[in-house]
Amino acid sequence: MSKVRKEKMEKLKRKSRRKHLMNELSYMTLPENPFLDIEENHLFCQKVFAFLHSREHKIQIHGDNYREHIEKSTQMLKEIVSRVKVTPKQGRLIFFREHEIEAILVNVNECFTHLNQLLEQTKFSSGYGDFILVAEDFHFGLCIERTEYFYELSTWGL
Template identity: 75%
Template sequence: MNNNRNSKIETLKRRGRRKHLMNELSYMTLPENAFLDIEENQLFCQKVFTFLQSREEKVQIHGNHYREHIEKSEQVLKEMVKKVKITPTQGRLLFFRDHEIEALLVNVGGSV
């Protein structure tokens, strides 16, 4: 019974953190169901990291400070976008938070 109560408390905390993230991103137009269920989110993130680990050509982005990290990340993303033949309308953006990683659904290609 105590386990069930703790699970409910953690779920409520997670919902609160998700609501806070949505408030931080209020400048963006997000799809209605931007979040996966908590269990689905965890499985999705595990699949993403498994895929990334399996890749032979890995890219590491290093900078002297956070602004340089951002600039280098933008440069790598721009290079990757040039290789995309068909732009999807939506994609998952991973947000690394203190307690978890959220795979948030975002609009792509001018509708953001």
């Protein structure tokens, strides 16, 4: 198969996976085009991870096992969400998929309303993915990242 044809097929597969993700999120009101261009998405995700890596003063969440890490992290996340007084309008929620990472544009208030479902869909509840919600301009963020021995919570601008 030629390189051009292979690339075209990969783009079509990605488009199909994105459509499937949109269907999974049908309970939310998403903007008309919630996805970034594939290359922009890749660059945005790189910036997010670099930014998070550079952040100091993260709160470590410890538990006796990974299940307890998830439970404590989820509880802290819900407490933070309940205390947010002014909700930013939009942000990008990171979804870890089998083939790629997607940064989908969401209404932050709806994200908070459907937090339990989103924790399942981002695979955070099963210990597979991190929970990362950030503004496109990095003005705010709410992130819980997995590390080898504990989870790290980082918030700003909320």
